[in-house]
Amino acid sequence: MSTRPRTAGKLPLTDLAEMKKRGERIVMVTAYDFPSGRLADAAGIDLVLVGDSAAMTVLGHDSTVPATMEDMLLLARAAARGALRPLVVADMPFGSFQVSDEEAVRNAVRFVKEAGADAVKVEGAGPTLSRVLALTGAGIPVMGHIGLTPQSATMLGGYKAQGRTASKARELLDDALALEAAGCFSLVLECVPAPVAERITQALAVPTIGIGSGAGCDGQVLVFHDLLGLYEGRAPRFVKRYADLAAEIRVALERYAADVRAGVFPEDAHTYAIAENELTRFEADLASRART
Ligand code: KIV
Numbered sequence: 001m002s003t004r005p006r007t008a009g010k011l012p013l014t015d016l017a018e019m020k021k022r023g024e025r026i027v028m029v030t031a032y033d034f035p036s037g038r039l040a041d042a043a044g045i046d047l048v049l050v051g052d053s054a055a056m057t058v059l060g061h062d063s064t065v066p067a068t069m070e071d072m073l074l075l076a077r078a079a080a081r082g083a084l085r086p087l088v089v090a091d092m093p094f095g096s097f098q099v100s101d102e103e104a105v106r107n108a109v110r111f112v113k114e115a116g117a118d119a120v121k122v123e124g125a126g127p128t129l130s131r132v133l134a135l136t137g138a139g140i141p142v143m144g145h146i147g148l149t150p151q152s153a154t155m156l157g158g159y160k161a162q163g164r165t166a167s168k169a170r171e172l173l174d175d176a177l178a179l180e181a182a183g184c185f186s187l188v189l190e191c192v193p194a195p196v197a198e199r200i201t202q203a204l205a206v207p208t209i210g211i212g213s214g215a216g217c218d219g220q221v222l223v224f225h226d227l228l229g230l231y232e233g234r235a236p237r238f239v240k241r242y243a244d245l246a247a248e249i250r251v252a253l254e255r256y257a258a259d260v261r262a263g264v265f266p267e268d269a270h271t272y273a274i275a276e277n278e279l280t281r282f283e284a285d286l287a288s289r290a291r292t
Contacts, residue, residue: 011046011087013118013141016186019046019218020207026186026219028089028209029227032058032075036224037082047209048083049121049221050076052091052151057225064150067093069107076115089143090117094151097122101134108140121188123149125175129182136183144179146172147213148191159236161191161212169196176200176208188221189213191238212238 019026028047031037032054040048054075055067076090090111097104104122111117119141122128128144135142147162156162163172173196176187186207189197194214201208201217210217226235229244259265274282 009085010118011085013087013185016046016087016207017205020205026207026209028219028221030054030057030221030224031079031083032224033078034082037079037086037088039082040224041083041085045083045086046219047221048079048086048088050079050088050090050115050117051121051223052093053223055093057223057231063153065094067091069093069096069110072096073110073115076111076117080116087118088116089119089121090115091121092123097128097131101130104131105134105138105140108135109138112140119143119185121145123151125179129178132179132182132184141185142183143186143188143209144176144184145188145190146175146179146192147189147197150190159191161193163192163196169193169199172196173200173203176204180204180206186219189217212236 016026026046027044028049029040029045030051030053031040031048032050037048050072052064052067052072054071055061055064058075059067059071061067072090072093076088080088092104092107092111096107108120111120120135121143122131122135123145125144125146132142132144148156148159150159153159163169172189172192176189179187184206186209187200187204188209188211189200190210191212192200192210194216197208197210197213198216207218209219209221211221222239225231226239227242229235229241230246230249232246235241256265
Protein backbone atom coordinates (compact mmCIF):
# COMPACT_ATOMS: atom_id res chain seq x y z
CA MET A 1 0.00 0.00 0.00
CA SER A 2 1.30 3.45 -0.90
CA THR A 3 1.79 5.84 2.01
CA ARG A 4 1.90 9.01 -0.14
CA PRO A 5 0.81 11.70 -0.78
CA ARG A 6 -0.03 13.26 2.52
CA THR A 7 0.40 16.63 4.09
CA ALA A 8 2.81 17.54 6.86
CA GLY A 9 2.67 20.06 9.72
CA LYS A 10 0.11 19.76 12.48
CA LEU A 11 -2.80 22.20 12.53
CA PRO A 12 -2.23 24.32 15.66
CA LEU A 13 -4.99 23.77 18.23
CA THR A 14 -5.29 27.53 18.73
CA ASP A 15 -6.27 27.94 15.05
CA LEU A 16 -9.68 26.41 15.84
CA ALA A 17 -10.84 29.42 17.87
CA GLU A 18 -9.47 31.69 15.12
CA MET A 19 -11.44 29.73 12.54
CA LYS A 20 -14.58 30.25 14.61
CA LYS A 21 -13.91 34.00 14.76
CA ARG A 22 -13.42 34.12 10.99
CA GLY A 23 -16.60 32.09 10.43
CA GLU A 24 -14.53 29.36 8.75
CA ARG A 25 -16.23 25.99 9.24
CA ILE A 26 -14.26 23.22 10.91
CA VAL A 27 -14.37 19.72 9.44
CA MET A 28 -14.06 16.63 11.59
CA VAL A 29 -14.44 12.97 10.73
CA THR A 30 -13.85 9.79 12.68
CA ALA A 31 -10.97 7.51 11.72
CA TYR A 32 -9.94 4.28 13.37
CA ASP A 33 -6.89 3.06 11.49
CA PHE A 34 -3.93 4.13 9.35
CA PRO A 35 -5.72 4.25 5.96
CA SER A 36 -8.69 6.23 7.27
CA GLY A 37 -6.37 8.65 9.11
CA ARG A 38 -4.23 9.06 5.99
CA LEU A 39 -7.26 9.61 3.73
CA ALA A 40 -8.70 12.18 6.13
CA ASP A 41 -5.34 13.97 6.06
CA ALA A 42 -5.13 13.85 2.26
CA ALA A 43 -8.69 15.22 2.03
CA GLY A 44 -7.74 18.27 4.11
CA ILE A 45 -9.87 17.37 7.15
CA ASP A 46 -9.08 19.53 10.21
CA LEU A 47 -9.84 17.15 13.08
CA VAL A 48 -9.77 13.37 13.24
CA LEU A 49 -11.79 11.79 16.01
CA VAL A 50 -10.83 8.29 17.03
CA GLY A 51 -14.35 7.81 18.30
CA ASP A 52 -15.55 5.07 20.59
CA SER A 53 -18.12 4.57 17.81
CA ALA A 54 -15.36 2.16 16.70
CA ALA A 55 -16.92 -0.31 19.14
CA MET A 56 -19.85 -0.49 16.71
CA THR A 57 -18.32 0.37 13.33
CA VAL A 58 -15.16 -1.72 13.47
CA LEU A 59 -15.49 -4.06 16.46
CA GLY A 60 -19.06 -5.18 15.86
CA HIS A 61 -20.58 -4.35 19.25
CA ASP A 62 -24.17 -3.10 19.69
CA SER A 63 -23.15 0.08 21.52
CA THR A 64 -20.07 2.15 22.33
CA VAL A 65 -19.98 0.96 25.95
CA PRO A 66 -17.78 -2.15 25.47
CA ALA A 67 -14.85 -0.18 23.96
CA THR A 68 -11.80 -0.60 26.19
CA MET A 69 -8.69 1.53 26.64
CA GLU A 70 -6.65 -1.17 24.90
CA ASP A 71 -9.04 -1.19 21.91
CA MET A 72 -8.96 2.58 21.67
CA LEU A 73 -5.18 2.85 22.07
CA LEU A 74 -4.59 0.41 19.24
CA LEU A 75 -6.97 2.28 16.93
CA ALA A 76 -5.72 5.75 17.94
CA ARG A 77 -2.09 4.75 17.40
CA ALA A 78 -2.86 3.59 13.87
CA ALA A 79 -5.04 6.59 12.96
CA ALA A 80 -2.45 9.04 14.33
CA ARG A 81 0.23 7.50 12.11
CA GLY A 82 -1.90 8.40 9.10
CA ALA A 83 -3.34 11.75 10.21
CA LEU A 84 -0.32 14.04 10.30
CA ARG A 85 -1.91 17.46 9.76
CA PRO A 86 -5.32 16.96 11.39
CA LEU A 87 -5.50 17.22 15.15
CA VAL A 88 -6.15 13.72 16.45
CA VAL A 89 -8.73 13.57 19.24
CA ALA A 90 -8.98 10.26 21.10
CA ASP A 91 -12.35 9.44 22.61
CA MET A 92 -12.09 8.33 26.22
CA PRO A 93 -14.11 5.10 26.39
CA PHE A 94 -16.76 4.34 28.99
CA GLY A 95 -15.09 3.51 32.31
CA SER A 96 -11.81 5.23 31.48
CA PHE A 97 -12.68 8.58 33.07
CA GLN A 98 -15.84 8.09 35.16
CA VAL A 99 -14.17 6.72 38.31
CA SER A 100 -11.84 9.57 39.31
CA ASP A 101 -9.84 12.54 38.10
CA GLU A 102 -6.64 10.55 38.68
CA GLU A 103 -7.76 7.64 36.52
CA ALA A 104 -8.93 10.03 33.81
CA VAL A 105 -5.52 11.72 33.72
CA ARG A 106 -3.70 8.36 33.77
CA ASN A 107 -5.70 7.11 30.79
CA ALA A 108 -5.54 10.37 28.85
CA VAL A 109 -1.75 10.45 29.30
CA ARG A 110 -1.65 7.02 27.65
CA PHE A 111 -3.50 8.39 24.62
CA VAL A 112 -0.97 11.20 24.27
CA LYS A 113 2.21 9.24 25.07
CA GLU A 114 1.44 5.82 23.62
CA ALA A 115 -0.89 6.66 20.74
CA GLY A 116 0.28 10.11 19.65
CA ALA A 117 -3.15 11.72 20.18
CA ASP A 118 -3.22 15.51 20.36
CA ALA A 119 -6.31 15.76 22.57
CA VAL A 120 -9.01 13.66 24.22
CA LYS A 121 -12.79 13.83 24.20
CA VAL A 122 -15.01 13.17 27.20
CA GLU A 123 -18.79 12.85 27.29
CA GLY A 124 -21.10 14.70 29.64
CA ALA A 125 -21.04 17.62 32.05
CA GLY A 126 -21.68 17.56 35.85
CA PRO A 127 -19.06 15.15 37.22
CA THR A 128 -17.13 15.43 33.94
CA LEU A 129 -16.27 19.06 34.78
CA SER A 130 -13.70 18.11 37.39
CA ARG A 131 -12.19 15.64 34.88
CA VAL A 132 -11.83 18.48 32.35
CA LEU A 133 -10.10 20.62 34.96
CA ALA A 134 -7.77 17.76 35.90
CA LEU A 135 -6.96 16.89 32.28
CA THR A 136 -6.32 20.45 31.14
CA GLY A 137 -4.34 20.97 34.35
CA ALA A 138 -2.16 18.07 33.22
CA GLY A 139 -1.65 19.82 29.88
CA ILE A 140 -4.00 17.64 27.85
CA PRO A 141 -6.44 19.47 25.57
CA VAL A 142 -10.03 18.34 26.05
CA MET A 143 -13.02 18.34 23.74
CA GLY A 144 -16.39 18.11 25.50
CA HIS A 145 -19.44 16.27 24.22
CA ILE A 146 -23.02 17.04 25.23
CA GLY A 147 -26.54 16.43 23.95
CA LEU A 148 -26.92 12.80 23.03
CA THR A 149 -24.02 11.15 24.81
CA PRO A 150 -24.04 7.53 23.64
CA GLN A 151 -22.14 6.20 26.68
CA SER A 152 -25.12 7.18 28.83
CA ALA A 153 -27.86 6.44 26.25
CA THR A 154 -29.65 4.17 28.72
CA MET A 155 -29.98 7.00 31.24
CA LEU A 156 -31.15 9.33 28.46
CA GLY A 157 -33.90 6.87 27.50
CA GLY A 158 -32.23 5.74 24.28
CA TYR A 159 -30.62 7.32 21.24
CA LYS A 160 -32.84 10.41 21.15
CA ALA A 161 -32.43 14.09 20.39
CA GLN A 162 -31.74 16.15 23.54
CA GLY A 163 -32.65 19.69 24.61
CA ARG A 164 -36.12 19.71 23.09
CA THR A 165 -37.83 21.67 25.86
CA ALA A 166 -36.94 25.16 27.07
CA SER A 167 -35.65 23.85 30.40
CA LYS A 168 -33.61 21.04 28.78
CA ALA A 169 -32.20 23.51 26.24
CA ARG A 170 -31.22 25.83 29.11
CA GLU A 171 -29.53 22.93 30.90
CA LEU A 172 -27.53 22.18 27.76
CA LEU A 173 -26.47 25.81 27.47
CA ASP A 174 -25.41 25.85 31.14
CA ASP A 175 -23.46 22.62 30.62
CA ALA A 176 -21.77 24.06 27.53
CA LEU A 177 -20.76 27.24 29.40
CA ALA A 178 -19.49 25.20 32.35
CA LEU A 179 -17.41 22.94 30.08
CA GLU A 180 -15.94 25.97 28.34
CA ALA A 181 -15.12 27.54 31.70
CA ALA A 182 -13.48 24.27 32.80
CA GLY A 183 -11.12 24.52 29.83
CA CYS A 184 -12.58 22.56 26.87
CA PHE A 185 -11.12 23.81 23.60
CA SER A 186 -14.23 22.70 21.69
CA LEU A 187 -17.55 20.94 22.26
CA VAL A 188 -19.38 18.29 20.27
CA LEU A 189 -23.15 18.91 20.22
CA GLU A 190 -24.88 15.67 19.29
CA CYS A 191 -28.56 15.52 18.28
CA VAL A 192 -29.49 18.92 19.64
CA PRO A 193 -32.26 20.88 17.85
CA ALA A 194 -30.62 23.19 15.31
CA PRO A 195 -31.85 26.49 16.86
CA VAL A 196 -30.65 25.39 20.31
CA ALA A 197 -27.25 24.36 18.93
CA GLU A 198 -27.00 27.71 17.16
CA ARG A 199 -27.73 29.67 20.37
CA ILE A 200 -25.17 27.58 22.28
CA THR A 201 -22.62 28.17 19.51
CA GLN A 202 -23.20 31.93 19.71
CA ALA A 203 -22.79 31.89 23.50
CA LEU A 204 -19.39 30.18 23.40
CA ALA A 205 -15.95 31.48 22.41
CA VAL A 206 -14.76 27.93 21.70
CA PRO A 207 -15.99 26.20 18.56
CA THR A 208 -18.87 23.75 18.56
CA ILE A 209 -18.77 20.69 16.33
CA GLY A 210 -22.23 19.44 15.46
CA ILE A 211 -23.52 16.01 14.64
CA GLY A 212 -27.25 15.98 13.99
CA SER A 213 -27.35 19.55 15.35
CA GLY A 214 -27.72 21.69 12.23
CA ALA A 215 -25.61 24.10 10.24
CA GLY A 216 -25.38 26.74 12.97
CA CYS A 217 -22.50 24.92 14.66
CA ASP A 218 -18.91 26.02 13.97
CA GLY A 219 -18.05 22.67 12.44
CA GLN A 220 -19.42 19.25 11.68
CA VAL A 221 -18.42 15.68 12.44
CA LEU A 222 -19.63 12.48 10.84
CA VAL A 223 -18.69 8.87 11.41
CA PHE A 224 -16.40 7.61 8.61
CA HIS A 225 -18.45 4.46 8.03
CA ASP A 226 -21.73 6.40 7.93
CA LEU A 227 -20.65 9.02 5.42
CA LEU A 228 -18.96 6.50 3.16
CA GLY A 229 -21.78 3.95 3.35
CA LEU A 230 -19.37 1.36 4.66
CA TYR A 231 -22.04 -0.80 6.14
CA GLU A 232 -25.39 -1.90 4.92
CA GLY A 233 -28.48 -0.94 6.86
CA ARG A 234 -30.13 2.28 7.95
CA ALA A 235 -28.03 5.21 9.04
CA PRO A 236 -29.32 7.82 11.53
CA ARG A 237 -31.31 10.67 9.92
CA PHE A 238 -28.53 13.20 10.41
CA VAL A 239 -26.15 11.25 8.19
CA LYS A 240 -25.52 12.29 4.62
CA ARG A 241 -24.06 9.42 2.64
CA TYR A 242 -21.37 10.57 0.21
CA ALA A 243 -20.60 7.09 -1.14
CA ASP A 244 -21.93 3.56 -1.07
CA LEU A 245 -18.68 1.75 -0.44
CA ALA A 246 -20.23 -1.33 1.17
CA ALA A 247 -22.00 -2.15 -2.08
CA GLU A 248 -18.86 -1.44 -4.12
CA ILE A 249 -16.72 -3.56 -1.84
CA ARG A 250 -19.19 -6.45 -1.92
CA VAL A 251 -19.28 -6.39 -5.73
CA ALA A 252 -15.46 -6.29 -5.89
CA LEU A 253 -15.16 -9.23 -3.47
CA GLU A 254 -17.72 -11.23 -5.45
CA ARG A 255 -15.79 -10.54 -8.68
CA TYR A 256 -12.53 -11.60 -7.01
CA ALA A 257 -14.09 -14.82 -5.71
CA ALA A 258 -15.54 -15.58 -9.14
CA ASP A 259 -12.16 -14.96 -10.85
CA VAL A 260 -10.31 -17.23 -8.42
CA ARG A 261 -12.91 -19.97 -8.81
CA ALA A 262 -12.80 -19.67 -12.61
CA GLY A 263 -8.99 -19.75 -12.64
CA VAL A 264 -8.74 -16.36 -14.36
CA PHE A 265 -6.92 -14.68 -11.48
CA PRO A 266 -3.97 -14.41 -11.18
CA GLU A 267 -2.91 -13.61 -14.74
CA ASP A 268 0.71 -13.51 -15.95
CA ALA A 269 0.82 -9.80 -15.12
CA HIS A 270 0.29 -10.63 -11.43
CA THR A 271 3.15 -13.14 -11.18
CA TYR A 272 6.96 -13.04 -10.92
CA ALA A 273 9.38 -14.47 -13.48
CA ILE A 274 12.38 -16.75 -12.98
CA ALA A 275 15.28 -16.80 -15.47
CA GLU A 276 15.05 -19.74 -17.90
CA ASN A 277 18.45 -21.19 -16.81
CA GLU A 278 17.47 -21.04 -13.12
CA LEU A 279 14.21 -22.81 -13.88
CA THR A 280 16.08 -25.49 -15.84
CA ARG A 281 18.44 -26.05 -12.87
CA PHE A 282 15.50 -26.18 -10.47
CA GLU A 283 13.76 -28.77 -12.63
CA ALA A 284 16.98 -30.81 -12.85
CA ASP A 285 17.16 -30.72 -9.01
CA LEU A 286 13.59 -31.93 -8.80
CA ALA A 287 14.28 -34.74 -11.26
CA SER A 288 17.37 -35.89 -9.34
CA ARG A 289 15.44 -35.80 -6.04
CA ALA A 290 12.71 -37.92 -7.61
CA ARG A 291 15.32 -40.54 -8.62
CA THR A 292 16.77 -40.87 -5.09
O1 KIV B 1 -17.58 8.13 18.94
C1 KIV B 1 -17.90 8.95 18.05
O2 KIV B 1 -17.75 8.70 16.85
C2 KIV B 1 -18.42 10.23 18.48
C3 KIV B 1 -18.98 11.13 17.44
C4 KIV B 1 -20.30 10.65 17.02
C5 KIV B 1 -19.01 12.55 17.89
O3 KIV B 1 -18.42 10.52 19.64
